[in-house]
Amino acid sequence: MNRTMLSRVANAIYWMSRYAERAENAARFVDVNLQLTLDRSVGLEPQWRPLIDVSGDLEAYEQRRDNFDRDTVLEFLTLDADNPNSILSSVAVARENARTVRETITAEMWEQINSLYHLMRRSTPADLDHLFFQRIKRSAMLFAAIADNSQSRGLAWSFGHLGRMIERADKTSRILDVKYYLLLPSAEDVGTNVDTIQWRALLHSTDALEMYRQQHGTIAPGRVAGFLMLDRAFPRSMAFCLDRAGRCLDDLATGDRRHATARLRRQHGRLQSELRYHTIDEIITGGLHEYIDSFQQRLNAIDDAVHDAFFRPINAEPTDAAGNPDAAPQLQA
Amino acid sequence: MACRGVVRSVGVPLFDYALPNAFDELIDERGRPRPSAQVLCRRIADLPREEFLRRQAAAERALFEAGITFNVYGQEQATERIIPFDVVPRIIEGAEWDRLEAGLVQRIRALNLFIEDVYHERRIFKAGVIPERFVELNQPTWAACRGVRPPGGVWCHISGIDLVRDRDGTFRVLEDNLRCPSGVSYVLESRRVLKQTFPRVFDELHVRSVDDYAERLLETLQSLTPNVIDRPRVVVMTPGIYNSAYFEHAYLAQQMGVPLVQGSDLIVDDGYVKMQTTSGLSRVDVIYRRIDDAFLDPRTFRPDSMLGVPGVMDVYRAGRVALANAPGTGIADNKVIYAFVPDMIRFYLDGQEPLIPNVPTYLCARDDDRQQVLDHLKELVVKPAHEAGGKGIVVGPHATDQQLAEVAEAIRNDPANWIAQPTLSLSTTPTICDGGLEPRHVDLRPYILMGADRTHVLPGGLTRVALRKGSLIVNSSQGGGTKDTWVVNGKSPGQSARSGGPP
Incomplete structure (x- = not known):
């Protein structure tokens, strides 16, 4: 197996994979709200603003939009090319990264991300219904499946998988955070029928409903949060993603970059251990939103450490072939 | 008239193909398919017109979906397009191809000897065969190449020589491309697509295979390694994703299974060229660079180049990395030197006569x-x-x-x-226009690989077609398209065994 890979290529594969996962999660994210609108009979007014709050794009949104109705929010999150986190933008970035590494990924991967991109380019605001988001989700899942089933377990697969797991951990935490925002205006709904419907929609959006039922039976808020955060067997839980990211690091951490690699392992190991040994009751007592916030920051630090350990260029020795000591090229970090 | 009767019985209607006032590659002057084109023409004539056009559309879609595109500058919306592709192949008879192949090998050998001579002894000037004033020896790019001895004495490793056919059917050389000729990826991919378009024709004919090109290219590149090691590290170097031929760079790297690098991935360290990898710096032995000489090394050539590798020319001159093609081949790649290639062949190759004539110049x-x-x-x-x-x-x-x-x-x-x-009357070949077949002018670019110990010519090559009626300009930048090129009734052993049937 090839044990070395261009840093630029590894970087592109990592981000290709993150953005494909990001697009998939954005589709899930929007879909959970669309699902809720179907249950209006129970007296719940669907809210669209929390989706913007949680994505961290409120400022950018308010600069160009003046209301939070369904169509405006959907268009912003899905087809807005000026929103760098819209599904269209994410797919475009994933594809652009794929285009720079076509010689490394498989032809099937390229054709899949290319066809997803063309699907997004063809779409108009009139297309944005539940089935549309299902299609996007499936298409992105197919990309991940092709990546898993057409590539040897070498560096390219490991960097892609690492990116996917880090992105997914972040996005599952954000989908959970939406719940926190949704509950804010109506704390009296806690434990009511409305509340159960919302948690159910949340499970649905992470394809977790069946697995949750098999594990826990009835829907109880604490157990749902615990399942999505701490379950070691469910593939979209934060703990699962951290475990799998760790396995990728086992395969990747070789070579000359020992210091940066050690720092990465330390940061990752600490976060992984917390998810492994915390209980959901401790987390809720300390504040779910605060916990998720800190989790996201530490995940960002792991992402920085990945960059240092694998992608950052190494400077040359200060002499060249002709023995000139001057002008050693300083590659940008 | 007897002649007309022959046309009716043997001829193929081919959707009312009108004979051109030029040599036609598939149809003879009496309107009958040439012997090597009979199977294909019969098959096309048997197809309902709608089915034939449906296959053309399917082939275009297959090329687009595989992303066989080139970049168009200055058009923000659709920056990627496929080069127009026509499913009716151009056919070259095997024995004729064998003569062409010998002529191409002869020509590239003479050009290579000329380049070696220009940068060293300059015998050809001293002998008075080419006046020295016609060669731009003092241009700075060429001055940097003087005295360099590339591995095996080979300079032009990957070349494309453009051929045209005149009114009487004689092939002539139009142009030598010794720098970074592109287009070979279209040859390989359009063949893959045509096997799906005309599977039965492939079954009946022995079309010489082009499938081993990547293998031959890798062999050629590995043969250049200056460093004594088991598996030399070969890379393809591209100016980047915005280059119009980026698809081809990525494609060739993928087909060979080697890294595709940009200048920023490479660094001169400890006297060698190395690449930035996830586990540190790693040595590179052979660079197939698809970037012009002028941008290769900002310390030697253009100081403003952001695409190159500072110091790479020093490593190259010290014999620690091979560059393909060797810097400096461009000195023999212009329309003035072209006029002297027949004289070069006689001078360097013991008085041999050129097997493929030039166009008078x-x-x-x-x-x-x-x-x-x-x-x-x-x-x-x-x-x-x-x-x-x-x-x-x-x-x-x-x-x-x-x-x-x-x-x-x-x-x-x-x-x-x-x-x-x-003014040449370029040959024509049947091409789909407005739902029918019309004659359009074509040229041919065969690809030649020259390694340290063997030379390989890809059977056929890229046929470029001028899609505008009457136009003689086939360049893709000026509205040209491409066709697959079949060399048939393969007499060459080894090739025919591989060319088998369709998948």
């Missing part, structure tokens, strides 16, 4: 030639000596008086920059 730098050109501008094709891609060409018979006056002025001001050739 007037050099305006010569007083006699210049007068001839100025007197007959309206009949000639005038070309700038140092441009590529069909730029600046004036076709006398189609030019306005004003254009002729302007080019005459340009020739008088800078005669050394101009050459002229008679």
